[in-house]
Amino acid sequence: MFSGDRLRQARELLSLTQTDLARLVGRSQAAIANIEAGLLEPSAEVAESIANRTRFPLTFFTDQTRFHFPGETLMFRARASATRRETVAACRHAEVSLELTELLEASVTQIPIRLQKSSQTPEIAAQHVRHLFGIGADQPIPNLIDLVERIGVTALALPIDLAKIDAFSTWLTATNKRPIIAACRNKPGDRLRFNVAHELGHLVLHGELKRLGPGEHQQADRFAAELLMPGAAMRGEIETPVTLSRIAPLKLRWGVSIQALVRRAHDLGIIANRQYRYLFEQLSARGWRTNEPSNLAVAQERPRALRKMAEVVYGDPIDYGRFSSDARLSVSYLKDLMDGYAEAPTSATEAMSSGKVIQLRST
Ligand SMILES: [Zn+2]
Known part of the structure; x- marks a missing residue:
């Protein structure tokens, strides 16, 4: 049929x-x-x-x-207005990736979902999530997507590059109340981190709310700012008077853009309105509003879980022949999809971390 x-x-x-x-x-x-x-x-x-x-x-x-994401849902959740065709394509990729996730999860131990919804302020909710990550209140978050996966969020790397949408999120209610963050391809590392943090904010603060308005996006921004640049730490680290050359080194340490740091300094009252406007004029003059200096590029994070599961089930390197026939997807689609996921870390971090997260089910 x-x-x-x-x-x-x-x-x-x-x-x-x-x-x-x-x-x-x-x-x-x-x-x-x-x-x-x-x-x-x-x-x-x-x-x-x-x-x-x-x-x-x-x-x-x-x-x-097995899944259906109505394109409208995503359009209501996204801040910018992408075209309908683009958002629908992103939804279809997400559906296929979720089916793949379910297929692989049948053979491995799943990561328990530890992310919880919160009715606290965005700042307090972000501090709770930092605690859940096991990251000290004044410490930078090293690999955000990795930590997000560890608390049970399904992170999908969609093989699609949308101009207007970096990432979107939802709680999948039909089956198991699974929190999902799907990210599109080819985004600068700092921008992606902020957008993943923003989507995590929606999951924590707004749950299944379908239609998100400017107020909700603003709350998610506050959550993301506190998650990536905690106020207490920023007050200690941002030196006054704030200049671009003084604030720039914080970019690599905290994994956020210089613009985000300047905005954060303003929101925290470290710099006044006039200085804030002046710094943004300087950012524009240097062309940094569109492209920040490449020597300060933040590494691009990729999710790991889906690839890790495929390696557990189909071997490393992955046997794409078997994978393709079980997944009912072409080898080329699967290979392209897997490119969006991180390979096994080679350093000692593997032993202490992801190696233990997913194991073959012992039954
Ligand atoms: Zn938003």
Whole structure:
């Protein structure tokens, strides 16, 4: 049985319209619409052609979809206005990644979900999460995505680069109340860290609330600022009078942009309005508002769990043949997807950390 939902999912993931796909497989748009609606079973030849053109294995289309993220949900949650086609594609990638996560989780011990919702102020909620991370109140957060995964958040690296959206988050309520943060590709390291922290703020402060407004985004920003640049530590570390050259070294130490540090110094009352405006003028004059100096680039963090599970189940290096046939996804899609996930750390950090997080289920 050919699944119309699967066809829609694959088509939207590839950002194709029904007309685009119809042209690719030499059929009419109406035929594609009918297949997607489940009104028409494609012939073996058409099904084959769809599989070839979309580069999804035929088995993908004979299996039922298990998740559905309505594109609208994401549009309501995102701060910036991305196009509908972009947000829908991001949702479809997230659905496929979640299915993959479920497939792999059947063979490994899952990380318990320790992240909890909070009705406290964003600052206190952020301090609680720092405590949950096991990070001292005045210490920088080394690898945020790694810590987020350790408290049971499913971190997805979507193989898609959206101009307007860096990351989004939601609690998946249908099955197991799983918190999810999905991040898009190719974002500067400091920006991604702040946006992941912002999304973590939404998960903690706003739970399942579907429609997020300016007030909620602002609270998530306050959460992110306190999580990455705790007020108490900043008051001790930001020297006055604040200049760009004085504040710049804090960027690498705290893993945040210079702009974020200047904004934080202002929010904490370390610098006055006039100085704040002056520093932003300087940032603009140096072209740092769009590109901060490359010698101060913050390393790009990638999630690890999904790849780690694939290595546990399919070996390291991953046996993509077996992985592909179980996942009902092409080898090329899986390889591209896995590129977004971190490889095993080689240093001693592995022994003390991620090596113990995921183990083969002993039964
Ligand atoms: Zn937000």
